[in-house]
Amino acid sequence: MNKTMTGETPESGIISNRGLVERFWAIAKPEHPVYLFSFFMMALTSMTDLARPLVLKWGLDQIEAENIAALQSAAWLFLVVVLLDYGSRSGFSYLISVSFLRTINRLRSKVFEHVIHMKMAFFDRRPVGALMTRTINDCESLAETLRAGIATILVDAVSVLVYLGVLISLDWHLSTTLLVAAPLVWLVVRWCGHRLRLKYLDVRKALAESNGWMAEGIGGVEILQLFSQESQSAGTYKTINRKYRHATITSNFYDALLYSFIEAIAGLVTAAVLIVGFNMRFGLLEISTMIVYLDVVNRLFTPIRELSNKYATIQQALAALQRIFELVETKDTIQQGEEKLQERRLDVAFDKVSFRYGSDGPLVLKNISFALKPGQVFALVGQTGSGKSTIGKLLTRAYDGYEGHVLVGGKELKQLDVHSLRGHIAVVHQDVELFPGSLRENISMFDPTIDDEKVMWAIRLVKAEHLVARLNGGLDYQVREDGGNLSSGQMQLIVFARALAHDAPIVLMDEATASVDSVTEAWIQEAIQQIFKHKTVLIVAHRLSTIAAADQILVLKSGEIIEQGTHEELQTLPGGYYAELVESSKLNKKDSSVFV
Numbered sequence: 001m002n003k004t005m006t007g008e009t010p011e012s013g014i015i016s017n018r019g020l021v022e023r024f025w026a027i028a029k030p031e032h033p034v035y036l037f038s039f040f041m042m043a044l045t046s047m048t049d050l051a052r053p054l055v056l057k058w059g060l061d062q063i064e065a066e067n068i069a070a071l072q073s074a075a076w077l078f079l080v081v082v083l084l085d086y087g088s089r090s091g092f093s094y095l096i097s098v099s100f101l102r103t104i105n106r107l108r109s110k111v112f113e114h115v116i117h118m119k120m121a122f123f124d125r126r127p128v129g130a131l132m133t134r135t136i137n138d139c140e141s142l143a144e145t146l147r148a149g150i151a152t153i154l155v156d157a158v159s160v161l162v163y164l165g166v167l168i169s170l171d172w173h174l175s176t177t178l179l180v181a182a183p184l185v186w187l188v189v190r191w192c193g194h195r196l197r198l199k200y201l202d203v204r205k206a207l208a209e210s211n212g213w214m215a216e217g218i219g220g221v222e223i224l225q226l227f228s229q230e231s232q233s234a235g236t237y238k239t240i241n242r243k244y245r246h247a248t249i250t251s252n253f254y255d256a257l258l259y260s261f262i263e264a265i266a267g268l269v270t271a272a273v274l275i276v277g278f279n280m281r282f283g284l285l286e287i288s289t290m291i292v293y294l295d296v297v298n299r300l301f302t303p304i305r306e307l308s309n310k311y312a313t314i315q316q317a318l319a320a321l322q323r324i325f326e327l328v329e330t331k332d333t334i335q336q337g338e339e340k341l342q343e344r345r346l347d348v349a350f351d352k353v354s355f356r357y358g359s360d361g362p363l364v365l366k367n368i369s370f371a372l373k374p375g376q377v378f379a380l381v382g383q384t385g386s387g388k389s390t391i392g393k394l395l396t397r398a399y400d401g402y403e404g405h406v407l408v409g410g411k412e413l414k415q416l417d418v419h420s421l422r423g424h425i426a427v428v429h430q431d432v433e434l435f436p437g438s439l440r441e442n443i444s445m446f447d448p449t450i451d452d453e454k455v456m457w458a459i460r461l462v463k464a465e466h467l468v469a470r471l472n473g474g475l476d477y478q479v480r481e482d483g484g485n486l487s488s489g490q491m492q493l494i495v496f497a498r499a500l501a502h503d504a505p506i507v508l509m510d511e512a513t514a515s516v517d518s519v520t521e522a523w524i525q526e527a528i529q530q531i532f533k534h535k536t537v538l539i540v541a542h543r544l545s546t547i548a549a550a551d552q553i554l555v556l557k558s559g560e561i562i563e564q565g566t567h568e569e570l571q572t573l574p575g576g577y578y579a580e581l582v583e584s585s586k587l588n589k590k591d592s593s594v595f596v
């Protein structure tokens with residue numbers, strides 16, 4: 001595992017709060033009415049908060065005035081206010097959390113949908129664990145912080161405004177003192193907020209790295225144990241975890257700093273009010289007003305303290321949101337056209353194609369040219385790393401950004417709709433890809449046009465009826481993850497049946513090198529011949545029998561085609577690379593049917 005591959009953008013800047021909120025609001029469009037209604041509920045909560053003491057005071061005044069009727073009305077009014085308060089408070093809390101949950105669920109689906117449309121180069125740079133952190137943990141963190149924070153933030157913000165109003169009405173002269181605090185609070189909140197966001201971004205990055213390492217470690221545990229690398233891997237994990245711990249501690253530090261700054265400002269403001277009150281306003285201010293004033297100043301700082309606390313929570317949510325949007329806004333999808341392939345017979349041509357995986361990577365294909373017609377089989381041959389599989393990856397558009405032209409049915413790949421193109425290519429990989437599900441689903445791949453009859457037809461063509469008959473449940477047989485309950489020969493036959501059932505005009509095959517018993521080998525060879533019939537076939541071939549039967553052999557070395565011809569032509573080429581490869585494979589391998 002490469003430590004730099006954390007799936008992160010390099011040191012990312014901060015997207016403005018407004019930018020993030022606007023993006024979130026756009027995603028939340030279906031919930032807009034519920035959000036607005038819950039905000040109305042919240043406003044009602046603040047009003048009932050304010051009304052409760054007023055109604056109480058009015059009621060108490062009626063006792064003094066001995067107005068029984070008014071006192072009774074006050075009691076009823078108090079009940080209404082209490083009920084309203086209860087209803088609006090619970091309504092707000094329920095509606096806001098439901099709305100957040102819905103929006104975040106949509107966001108999570110959007111992230112997943114976006115990620116699975118990315119081109120393969122995107123995944124080369126990002127380990128699965130780190131991507132999982134973004135799709136699951138970041139969304140989860142956002143949901144948690146929003147649920148925990150926003151509901152009370154809005155109430156606190158309204159309380160601050162209400163207390164300010166009360167202070168101004170008590171003595172507006174004295175209230176000018178508060179102006180000293182405003183810029184201080186603003187500066188402190190901005191400064192700490194900026195740092196907090198950066199630190200929370202670090203926390204999330206470190207968490208992604210930690211999860212990435214853990215996912216790859218557990219996924220590759222067999223290799224780790226075989227090479228006795230458990231302690232080394234655990235040591236690296238500790239280092240990564242230390243980074244996470246450090247980032248979390250630093251963010252807690254700024255959180256605490258913000259809180260203590262606010263405490264200090266509260267103290268300063270109280271002192272300023274005392275100084276101004278007893279010096280400049282002495283005699284102009286009743287002592288009772290002064291006491292009430294100081295009490296309200298103290299109360300004013302309660303929601304401000306709460307807000308400063310929640311500000312850290314908001315920064316946490318914004319950091320998670322920023323990472324989610326950075327991912328969703330990464331445009332790393334294949335550039336594709338609109339044209340759809342209609343023909344059932346398609347030729348494939350590479351014209352002076354050169355390619356490198358990364359912009360600064362080495363050229364892995366150099367000036368590759370060949371033309372393959374329907375009914376023809378071309379075998380790609382060459383030593384490991386010579387570029388054989390890369391040709392297939394370009395053809396299926398797993399990667400783009402090549403120089404030259406790749407044409408299918410005479411059309412440049414970039415002009416074609418990528419789904420239409422892939423629907424016309426049957427890919428049979430060396431690593432057999434089966435998933436947990438029925439045998440039927442593994443062959444039809446949920447294509448509704450492939451019914452049981454077609455599935456059985458494909459199975460018969462690859463001579464695998466005996467296999468299905470032996471499996472418990474036949475087509476309903478439940479295949480385990482990665483075909484865990486099937487032999488490698490059986491898995492290959494199923495994948496061949498899949499290729500046949502989809503009846504694609506182009507076949508791209510990476511022939512398996514693993515030896516199977518001679519009976520299965522014979523079935524597989526027969527299955528391959530069936531797949532090849534009338535198709536345009538490009539095969540990364542490893543068996544001499546397959547290579548010798550190909551119409552053309554393309555011999556690759558370091559990304560270049562160095563020889564091209566039939567088996568007979570190439571074998572008799574004086575000093576030829578292919579002839580040498582055949583000779584050395586015969587000398588080195590007991591089973592001469594397996595070539596390279």
Ligand SMILES: Nc1ncnc2c1ncn2[C@@H]1O[C@H](COP(=O)(O)OP(=O)(O)OP(=O)(O)O)[C@@H](O)[C@H]1O
Pocket residue numbers: 124357358361364382383384385386387388389390391
């Ligand atoms: N995703 C990738 N990112 C960067 N380099 C890659 C990637 N995949 C392959 N390469 C490089 O491209 C070159 C060609 O690889 P390719 O898989 O096409 O070779 P191959 O001939 O099919 O090898 P093999 O027979 O071992 O499968 C190699 O040097 C390899 O290291």
